[in-house]
Amino acid sequence: MTTKPGTARYRRILVKLSGEALLGNEDYGIDPVILKRIAGEIRDLTQMGVQVAIVLGGGNIFRGAGLARAGMDRVTGDHMGMLATVINALALQDALESLGTYARVMSALRINEVCEDYIRRRAVRHLEKGRVVIFGAGTGNPFFTTDTAASLRAIEINAEILLKATKVNGIYDSDPVSNPDAKRYARLTFDKVLNDRLNVMDATAIVMCRENNLPLQVFNLFHAGDLMRIVQGEDVGTVVSADP
Secondary structure, three states: OOOOOOOOOOOEEEEEEOHHHHOOOOOOOOOHHHHHHHHHHHHHHHHOOOEEEEEEOOOOOOOHHHHHHOOOOHHHHHHHHHHHHHHHHHHHHHHHHHOOOOEEEEEOOOOOOOOEEOOHHHHHHHHHOOOEEEEEOOOOOOOOOHHHHHHHHHHHOOOOEEEEEEOOOOEEOOOOOOOOOOOEEOEEEHHHHHHOOOOOOOHHHHHHHHHOOOOEEEEEOOOOOHHHHHHOOOOOOEEEEOOO
16 A cells, blocks of 8 residues: 555554653653653644554553562552553643643543543544544553553554554564664564564464454654654554564
8 A cells, every 4th residue: 555645544543652651761750851752743643634542551650560579469559550551641641732632531440530431432432533542541450461451442443553662663583772683574473473472562462463453563662753654654663464
């Protein structure tokens, strides 16, 4: 499929952002500079008519699995992690609205005083009206990652592609930070990702994408403009799909 410059290849997308993506140069919490840049790129997509949904992690604030390994009850830790994702979602909503872009936070946990409950039909309606929808609190269940939440929500809202933002420009056969000779894949199948344990997302998320024929594209969040280039159909990062 070819796309003219300045036009969108996709009508509806879901972007998965890790909590660490919001750290920027900070040791903890949210870097306002990074938050504003991410919000600006998302605003630019909506101005092209792209419907954008987002799932955020909470690792910049709290990781439930980490404290569970230290002895905390896993369910309690995961619930704390879910609340951290809502904090990030509210911050991104505020950043988007400061740029004139309408946004709604929808939580899988009931927190009616600060955001909406997640209701699939309402989420789709928000998207159709041009609002950015930010999904918080993961799936609302312990033992499931925000990667799985991203796959689930993307499938539920009929997104055309799931875009996973990372710190590297795609999927490699080994760690590119420690191995300068690591090979980047341009395209992969879901089966190869699972069989080779490439660890770009957890196995549950990958299987859900495979079973529902939802393509996944991995890109470097810190390369300004890559999100726009992907939506315009350019070859950026790594594409994972059913066919090579």
